[in-house]
Amino acid sequence: MTDLRIYEHPILEFNRGKEITIFLDDKPMKAFKSETVAAALYANGLKEFSRSIKYRRPRGFFCAIGRCSACMMEVDGVPNVRTCVTMCKDGMRIKKQKYPADYLSPFLNLMKLPPARYMRLMTRPGFIYNPAMKVMRELTGLGTFKKELPEYKSSNMGCEGTLETEFLIIGGGPAGMQAAIEAGKRGVEIIIVDDKDRLGGQLVKQTHTFFSDVKYAAGKRGFKLGEQMIAQLSQLPNVKVLTETSAVGYYPNENIMLMKRPGNATLKVRAHKYLVSTGAYEKTLVFENNDLPGVYGAGGVQTLLNVFGIKPGNRGILLGTGNVALMVAYHLIQAGIEVAGVYAPSFRRVRGYFVHAAKIQRHGVPIITRHTIVKALGRKEVTGAIMTKLNPDYTHVKGSEFRVDCDFICIGVGLNPAYDLVQLFNPKMVNVSALGGMVPIRDKTFRFTKNAYIAGDCGSIEEATTAMLEGGLAGLYATATLNKGDESVEAKIDEYTHALEEDRGSPFSTRLKAAIKEITVENIEEVLD
Amino acid sequence: MSNEELNAMQRGFHRKDELEDLNVFPSRDKLMEKRVALIECVEEIPCNPCGVVCRVNAIDKENLCTLGKIDWDKCTGCTMCVAVCPGLSIFLQSMKNGKGYVTMPYELLPAPKVGMRVRLRDRSGKFVGEGRIVNPTYQARGDAYPRWVVTVEMDDPELSYEVRAIQVLEE
Amino acid sequence: MKKIVCRCHDVTESDIESAIDSGYDDFETLKRITGVTTGHCQGKTCMLLTQGILSRKIGKTVTNTTRIRAPVDPITLGSLVTHKQKNKSRVNT
Numbered sequence: 001m002t003d004l005r006i007y008e009h010p011i012l013e014f015n016r017g018k019e020i021t022i023f024l025d026d027k028p029m030k031a032f033k034s035e036t037v038a039a040a041l042y043a044n045g046l047k048e049f050s051r052s053i054k055y056r057r058p059r060g061f062f063c064a065i066g067r068c069s070a071c072m073m074e075v076d077g078v079p080n081v082r083t084c085v086t087m088c089k090d091g092m093r094i095k096k097q098k099y100p101a102d103y104l105s106p107f108l109n110l111m112k113l114p115p116a117r118y119m120r121l122m123t124r125p126g127f128i129y130n131p132a133m134k135v136m137r138e139l140t141g142l143g144t145f146k147k148e149l150p151e152y153k154s155s156n157m158g159c160e161g162t163l164e165t166e167f168l169i170i171g172g173g174p175a176g177m178q179a180a181i182e183a184g185k186r187g188v189e190i191i192i193v194d195d196k197d198r199l200g201g202q203l204v205k206q207t208h209t210f211f212s213d214v215k216y217a218a219g220k221r222g223f224k225l226g227e228q229m230i231a232q233l234s235q236l237p238n239v240k241v242l243t244e245t246s247a248v249g250y251y252p253n254e255n256i257m258l259m260k261r262p263g264n265a266t267l268k269v270r271a272h273k274y275l276v277s278t279g280a281y282e283k284t285l286v287f288e289n290n291d292l293p294g295v296y297g298a299g300g301v302q303t304l305l306n307v308f309g310i311k312p313g314n315r316g317i318l319l320g321t322g323n324v325a326l327m328v329a330y331h332l333i334q335a336g337i338e339v340a341g342v343y344a345p346s347f348r349r350v351r352g353y354f355v356h357a358a359k360i361q362r363h364g365v366p367i368i369t370r371h372t373i374v375k376a377l378g379r380k381e382v383t384g385a386i387m388t389k390l391n392p393d394y395t396h397v398k399g400s401e402f403r404v405d406c407d408f409i410c411i412g413v414g415l416n417p418a419y420d421l422v423q424l425f426n427p428k429m430v431n432v433s434a435l436g437g438m439v440p441i442r443d444k445t446f447r448f449t450k451n452a453y454i455a456g457d458c459g460s461i462e463e464a465t466t467a468m469l470e471g472g473l474a475g476l477y478a479t480a481t482l483n484k485g486d487e488s489v490e491a492k493i494d495e496y497t498h499a500l501e502e503d504r505g506s507p508f509s510t511r512l513k514a515a516i517k518e519i520t521v522e523n524i525e526e527v528l529d
Numbered sequence: 530m531s532n533e534e535l536n537a538m539q540r541g542f543h544r545k546d547e548l549e550d551l552n553v554f555p556s557r558d559k560l561m562e563k564r565v566a567l568i569e570c571v572e573e574i575p576c577n578p579c580g581v582v583c584r585v586n587a588i589d590k591e592n593l594c595t596l597g598k599i600d601w602d603k604c605t606g607c608t609m610c611v612a613v614c615p616g617l618s619i620f621l622q623s624m625k626n627g628k629g630y631v632t633m634p635y636e637l638l639p640a641p642k643v644g645m646r647v648r649l650r651d652r653s654g655k656f657v658g659e660g661r662i663v664n665p666t667y668q669a670r671g672d673a674y675p676r677w678v679v680t681v682e683m684d685d686p687e688l689s690y691e692v693r694a695i696q697v698l699e700e
Numbered sequence: 701m702k703k704i705v706c707r708c709h710d711v712t713e714s715d716i717e718s719a720i721d722s723g724y725d726d727f728e729t730l731k732r733i734t735g736v737t738t739g740h741c742q743g744k745t746c747m748l749l750t751q752g753i754l755s756r757k758i759g760k761t762v763t764n765t766t767r768i769r770a771p772v773d774p775i776t777l778g779s780l781v782t783h784k785q786k787n788k789s790r791v792n793t
Contacts, residue, residue, distance in 0.1 A: 010638045011675060054710035055702070062707070062745070069708045069740030080740070080774070109702070112714070158781040209615035209673050211576035213593055219578040219613050220672045249770025258770065266779045281744045286713055288701035321541075334637055349538035354572045355616030357541030362694035363637075364654035367541035375701055416748055423768040431763035437748060438765055465575075505594040506573045 002045030003030065006309040010334050011207045011221070014309035020090035037083035037094060038064065038071045039308040047293040047381045049073060049083065050097055056105035058380050060293025064300035066195060066246075067281055070291075073097055078264075085244075087197055156263030165191045165240075167478055168257060168271035170247045170421065173201020175277035175456030175467040177229040179475030182492065184236035188484050191269060192239060193259060195246035199233070200226035201279055202299070203464060205306040207334070208327055212465035212503055222464060223306075242267075247278075250424040273451050273478045276422055277471055280415035280436065280457040285319060288375030294382025298328045298412030305331050313408035317385060318342040319373055325412025326356035329365055339365045340404050345372040345390050353508075374401060376409055385409055415461050422458065425449045428527055434515035436461035443524040445477040446470065450525055453478055460516060462509075469500045542652040543569065545690050554690070555601040557624070564606035564623035564630060568597050569693075570616055578613045608632055612669035612678050621680070622689050628682055629689030632665070635677040639697050641666060647695040649683060658688055660695070705753070706746040708739020716750060720757045727754060731766045742772055 006014065016032035023029065024041060031040035038049065038061050048058040049071045061071040066085035074095040075081040083094070123129055167183055169176045172194030180192045198204065206222025217225050233239050242259075245267065249258040257274070259267045282297040284290070296304075296312060298320070304310045305328075314337065318325045321344040332339050342360070344350075346369050350357045357367055370390050377384040389400035416437030423429060427440035427448045439459055440448035448454045453474040456467035473496045479485045504513050521527050537543045548554065553567050566587075568579065573594045580590030580597055587603035588610060590596075610619045611634055621632035635641055645662045660683040669676045681695055703713040711734050724730045727750075736750050737743030743750075747765050755762045 008638060010636050010640075052704075052707065052710045057702075057704070057710065059707070067741060067744045072740065112712075157778050159779070209676075211574055211615050213575070214578050214581045218576060219615060224672065246773055248773045248775055251770070260771075260773060260775050260779065264776055264779050266775060283748060284745055286703045286705055286749055288703055291704040291707055336638065347539075349536075350541045353574055353616065354538065354541070355570050355574075355618045358543070358569070358652065359617045361540075361542040361654055362650055362652050364650065366654070369535075369539055419747075419765060420742065420744075420768045420772040423765070424770055424772070429764070431761075502593040503575045505592070506575055508572075508574065 001030070002043075004043045004045065004311045006305075006311060006335055009309065012223075012306060012309065016309075020088060022088055022090075022092040022094060024094050025096060026093075031088045033088060033090075035088050035308055037073070037075060037081075037086045037088055037092065039084070039304065039310055040088050041083065041094070042304065043308070043310045048096075049293070051102060051105070052291070055108045056102050057109065057291055058293055059291060060296075060381070062284075062295070062300060063282060063297050064303040085196065156261070156265045158265060160261060160265050160267045162256070162268040162270060163191065165189050165269065165271045166482055166484075167191075167273045167275070167475075168269055169193070169275045169277065170257070171201065171275075171277035171279060171456070171458070172196075172199035172241070172243075173277060173279055173456060173467065174203055174225070174229070174464045175458075175471030175474070176201070176275060177226075177233060178468045178471035179275050179277070179453075179455060179478070180239050181229065181232050181236070182472045182475035183479045183484075184233065184239040186479050186484050186486065186489070187238060188479055188482055190236075190239045191242060191271070192233070193242045193245040193247065195244065195260075197243050199230050199241060199243065203229075205299075205302045206327075206464070207306050207331065210463075210465055212463070213499060216468060216499065217465045225464075247421055250421065252424075252426060273453065273482060274425075275453045275455060275471070275474050275478065276425075276448075276458055277454070277456040277467070277474075278418040278421055278458050280417050280461055282411075283414045283416055285373070285411050285413055287373050289378070290376060292376050292378055292382050293380065294378065294408045295376055296408060296410055298324050298410050301408070301410050302328050302331060305335050311335060311337055312410075313406070314338060315340055315406050316408040316410055317404055317406045318410045318412055320344050320412035320414070321346060321350045321352055321357065321367060321369065322412060322414060323352035323356055324415070325410070326350075326352045326360060328410060328412055329360045330356070333360065333363050333365065340406050341365065342367045343371045343373065343387055344369050345394060346370070347390075347392060372396075373409070377403070382407055382409055415457060417458050417461060422448065422454065425452050426528075427452075430519055432515050432519060434511040435459075435519075439519065441519050441521060441524070441527055443521050443527075445481075446474040447477075447524045449528060460512065462512065463503075466500060466503050469496050469503065472496050473500070537571075543571075544652075554622075555599075559601050560622060560624045560689070563625070564621050564632070565601045565604045566599055566606065566610050566619055566621050568599060568610075568614075568619050570596065570614070570618040572596075574616075576615060578615060579610045579619060582609045582613045584609065606632075608665060608678050612676060613671070613673055615673075620693060624686035624689055627686060628684060629686040629692070630663070630680060630682055631689050631692050632678060632680040633693060633695070635679040635695070636675075640668075641677055641679045641695075641697060646698045647681060648698060649681065649688065649692040650694040650696060651691040652693050654694070656696075657691055658683060658685065659698075660684075660692070662695075705749050706734070706736040706739060708741055708746075709735040711736050711746075713753060716753050717757060720754065725754070725758050727751075727762060727764065727766050730754065737766050740774055742768075 017034040022031045029044045059070040071084045166189040169192040203222045203226030210217045244262045374386040389397040419438035442448040455470040455474040588597045617634045623630045660681045663682045
């Protein structure tokens with residue numbers, strides 16, 4: 001029986017909870033109450049979770065936090081469930097979703113099917129149309145309805161009603177939590193939501209110790225910092241925490257935020273002030289065969305390793321030399337997994353902090369710059385990668401390709417701010433590469449519309465420590481506009497603003513500081529219509 | 530392009546001569562006399578635990594981002610900075626009694642125990658010899674728990690300039 | 701071998717490039733003809749990649765995304781059904 005779980009780790013203790021059984025296609029699998037379905041299935045050796053719509057390509061999980069669609073399976077009769085954010089329950093029945101014509105997969109992969117013009121093909125003569133459309137539907141994954149519709153009413157189904165509150169915080173990472181702490185301490189009625197089963201955001205999977213100032217987070221391990229903040233929040237009775245709740249829509253005319261709730265339900269929330277601290281999405285790369293099971297985002301590997309204690313494979317490579325990729329290489333070393341190399345096309349230098357690079361090099365993990373990946377090898381899962389050397393103009397050096405044996409490829413090429421929920425507020429968006437991507441213009445009090453604040457990676461890609469400080473500031477400013485503050489608000493604002501400036505005092509942050517200054521205005525209401 | 534032609538920032542690790550140029554090492558006399566700390570962190574990043582934790586104020590950090598400078602006369606070799614550095618880039622070194630000693634932070638398995646034999650690695654990960662774990666070796670308490678602080682003894686004192694990681698040889 | 705850009709709809713890099721060559725060189729029409737960013741993840745994996753490919757092909761940096769509409773994550777129709785409860789929330793608060 002394959003069991004890829006880690007039972008001994010130098011930093012973490014995995015308290016997995018009660019052992020339960022779940023069924024994959026009627027085969028019993030060992031699982032634990034604290035695991036998500038995807039993690040439990042992966043620990044049992046499942047690599048292929050689904051097949052893609054058109055070419056029936058095998059797909060494994062990719063992001064592991066509910067942002068892509070690769071892990072969708074049928075759970076207890078409900079189709080298209082994101083298994084990477086669904087918790088295991090004893091006796092759960094999981095089935096792989098089969099699209100019609102799965103048997104055609106090897107043939108389909110050799111073809112180049114044109115996008116989305118099928119309905120105009122073969123419409124004449126009339127007798128061809130019906131059978132032709134039947135074949136087309138099978139090929140393009142539009143599928144057929146099952147004869148019996150699945151029974152998936154849950155006791156919680158439907159809209160749960162409307163909640164009113166003073167301050168709604170969307171995103172329970174360091175930014176959101178610090179805002180809730182600062183505003184909650186001063187009596188503001190708060191609802192803080194997060195789409196995972198617990199608050200903490202990315203902190204829950206960060207086992208390394210943080211930099212920055214000892215006064216805030218330096219020297220603390222990320223997950224410990226998260227636990228401390230959650231404990232502080234539980235002391236505040238005016239802060240309500242809703243987990244497994246994700247914000248899916250905002251309707252400015254009615255001032256309603258629509259949330260998705262577990263058990264096939266939604267919830268409407270209306271607040272005086274909002275804070276959007278939803279973090280960031282992982283960037284990915286395009287190369288041949290880049291969707292094979294085994295190609296993972298660096299964040300996904302971090303989740304698998306540090307939250308669930310499951311090995312992604314035995315030997316892997318990393319693409320990218322930013323802080324995330326270097327950190328994940330170190331996590332892999334700590335879990336006893338061989339890292340064949342960290343590759344990046346950079347010419348100037350290793351992109352992340354030098355100390356991160358140094359600490360993996362001394363454990364024998366080579367960092368190879370001026371190289372990039374050409375293709376991932378393997379039919380159903382990754383068995384290797386073809387790398388190539390680069391010329392200074394980023395073209396491939398002819399004849400320099402070589403093969404690296406590995407069973408997972410980890411892409412750590414950066415983050416971009418979560419631009420979607422923010423745009424529903426009708427802000428003014430700009431595309432700033434120094435901050436990671438699309439961000440809204442904001443004013444000095446962190447507002448990006450009249451009643452909405454932004455903090456953390458959602459506004460600019462930085463660190464957890466700056467997210468904490470920005471979130472704290474946004475919470476304090478919101479408290480002031482809600483007339484709930486006392487004399488301590490101004491002093492705290494000064495303290496955090498000064499700390500934020502100090503944190504951005506290194507040469508690493510020069511471009512970022514300039515970019516933030518450019519997109520920060522005096523008063524947001526003057527900029528918006 | 531071989532690693533020789535790349536600079537440290539492109540390679541991801543330093544050579545000994547590059548660190549000498551940056552004045553990371555104390556004088557040889559100092560290393561023969563006592564065990565002292567050296568900081569191999571050469572980039573200005575916002576970080577101050579080393580300056581805060583030193584009990585004898587031997588580490589001078591002007592502000593949050595400046596590099597720490599060690600006063601080797603004041604340093605007592607107490608290992609607090611080694612335990613607390615988030616970048617795992619502070620080490621103790623000494624060449625007393627004709628042997629080499631390096632104290633390093635350690636966060637891997639198996640858990641290190643005094644007396645174990647280890648393989649020694651330099652900054653590039655190359656194996657350069659074998660050594661033995663000696664005292665002071667302990668598990669640091671505080672926010673960075675569970676981090677080990679491990680002291681390794683090697684027969685060739687010159688190796689203490691190179692050795693920055695170990696691989697425990699299974700019993 | 702295929703280089704997949706939109707994982708939800710299996711749109712390859714060459715699909716996008718040939719659509720741009722056929723004249724669909726603005727983000728909104730490109731989205732409608734190829735299907736990028738319209739799948740389950742609503743562009744979380746492919747929006748920036750498509751921006752980059754479009755920028756490269758038309759020679760001008762594309763700085764916007766396609767129009768974002770609620771819901772930004774898939775929800776079921778059943779979850780929107782409102783029960784007859786006068787503004788009282790069933791959530792334990």
